[in-house]
Amino acid sequence: MKNTIAERIYDFLKNFPPFDVLEKEQLFKIASNVKVTYIEKDHFVFKQEENPHEHFYVVKDGAIGLYRGMDNEQILVDICDEGDIFGLRPLIQNDLYLMSAKANEESILYAISVEILKEIIQTNEKVKKFLIASFSSNIKTPYAKGTNGQLFVNIEMLQTSNTNFTEIQSAEFSKNPVTALKTSTIKEAAQIMSEKRVGSILIVENKNPIGIITDKDLRSKIATGMISIDENVSKIMSSPVKTFKQKITVAEAQIAMIKNKITHLCITKDGTTNSELIGVLSEHDIVVLHGNNPSLLIKKVYRAKDITALKYIREKTSNLLQGYMEQNIPIIFISKIISEINEAITIKAIELSIEEMDNKPPVKFGWLALGSQGRKEQLLMTDQDNALVFEDVSQDKYQPTKQYFLQLAKKITEKLNVIGFEYCPADMMASNPNWCLALSEWKNQFDTWIKTPTEDAIMMCTIFFDYDLVFGDKKLVNDMSDSIFESIKSFEIFLNFLGRNALRNPPPIGFFRQFLVENDGAHKDQFDIKSRALMPLVDAARLLTLSHHIKDKNNTISRFKKLAKTEPKNEDLYLSCIDSFKILLQFRTQQGLKNNDSGRYVDLNKLSKSEKLSLKGCFKPIKDVQELLNIRYNLAQMM
């Protein structure tokens, strides 16, 4: 029989997970058995320690606060609003309510019989996963051991269960690779290659790979007559080889090839060079797997002869990024690949600029990427932030040297701008005389910022501390880092100032009643995902690694990874920070691609329920890591 009310409830529920993944009949059955109930403001739906009701609840209108009583205090754990489910876990687990549910404003709830849901759970795997995910977001410590990251994993599975993640699939490598013994001559090896019709041969010793010979070696070293064909293979083989375990993913393989500028990887039993060779993975294997190939793009960068080519490659990279995001490939792989390409483009721009100069650089120098680029977290086209450091020179040579590098920096930044990295509006670029300095000047600059930590100085530190050498002399940069740590050591209170800065944006808990959206300006009523969610994590990771004197970790994820090892007691927290950071970065990138902007401001009304849910899960670790900073640096007193 027709039931208009059930139809309306059906229409409402179908917008929200897990109801959105139910079969039509299943959802209609639920809708037809809903009990609608009204709760006045400040009245309880249920109280902590009560026996569970027969129903769980979905908020139709209003807002329900979930509270947990601890030591006579009611702590607000979560706020449920339109479409949120609560009070389900105790019903499934036959447990008492762990929290009280109280109406923060008058609310209309749909009470749904748990029995109907139980039937559905048994037949619908997606619903089951969603529920496990939402349970773990409702418990007090979502990153308790064992459930670590489960929320995120599950959400990801929900979204991607039908997509093909080639990047994290194990790469298909050729088993039974063609080999020659270490004692073979080049001629013997070439004969085997020709017989087996392969382009490369691995040289083995006791079944362990020690080198590789490719067609290219034969062309460039034998056919040219440089080396006799009767020599031993060791004369021309590339050695040592790069070895990996069987489980290498496509993305890892790509990165390894790009990084080492090689085209073949060896797969061995335990992943080291001292174990049995079981296969070989060539670039070709990957190209076959992948039409749109980042290593091809990098190759094109190497071969690029002018800016136009680079600009074209950068545009291609945006397409690649879009494709990756659509396939829901883990953000960590995406950011690695995009960063590699950006870096290659920057290096090429620098090389082209040096060629244009009248003279070679007078002394050693280093080109530094700053901020998000320095942290390799820049996915979308944002503006360029860079700096230049050059070797100290005698006073009489200082001016001409500085002039040279300023001129060079101007050429580089111009090129980057043409390629698509817009000029930094705050002029934080190496072409600015303030940020094109000799090593000792940089040391002084950092020392001043650290020892007179004004608000501006701290702001500068947050940008300049995240530097990454893109091109040039590694030693200069190491010197710089050492000097920064020295300065901090002699002025530890600096860390407290940095800590205060890290807490300037409160955690966005309460997001869904929207009191933490921007209050004014052009982005009124939007959520600033950069400063309210990403930056607190970036700042916390920077501060904590500095306090441990950890060098060479300039990326938020690798910083937290290192921190998790350094402070085992906070491992869970730091790992959950990584999960949050990944989700937030992915989210910002998606938003940016969708709206063709920096992705910084998010319109909450345009988010789907599962997007909201996964964002919401990210805020807890932010809040907790900020609390940790607060206690560790005694910041309450400083505020």
Add this chain to the structure above:
Amino acid sequence: MIRFFKKKLVPEFWQNHLEKVRNSQKYSNFENIRFVAIDTETTGFDYENDRILCIGAVAIKNNKILVSDAIEIYIKQAVFNKETVKIHGIRKDGNEIKLNEEEAVIKFIDYLDDAVIVAHHTGFDVNMINQALKRLKVGPLESKQLDTNYIHKKIAKTDTYKKIFSLEELCEIYNVKMHDRHTALGDALITAILFLKQTAKYKKNNALNLIDLVNTNYHLLK
């Protein structure tokens, strides 16, 4: 002899109605009472000549609206008023499965059971139903009746004696979202939500019992 004959003439559904309402034990405990929020769509406002097009009803028990205990009955029309089609959208030969008036009324009375009727401007809906019952030579309804309009007047502090509140006005006052206006079951649901909110308010000052609520009525069956 005549009396015996008459009793024989009373149809079974009506006999059941009278017995259930008269013998119900539930009215003493508010949590056990089954309320039924009803709304009717009609061809017009003339009790004599207009007819019910649709009856929508949903039950409320212990402060919960039971979606599974709802009914939506469409009635075949002998009389038809083109003008009201614009409001309720029920055409003479629409797609809904329709019953004739007798089947519809019997079905509704069976559904009603011993429930207390809740409606907005209950007098109108009950009168329309009573007219239909009269054509079946029975009636009027003996169910207890409540009216959200009168309950509001009792709750409202200001002197609202003369004012008659429309459903829209009450939705505004009680912050009830209006969906599916002018479908019988849609209006019944709105009325039911309104009733939940009103009883919650009413409870604050008075231990809630049916007698009190029924006393908010001025001219309905008590």
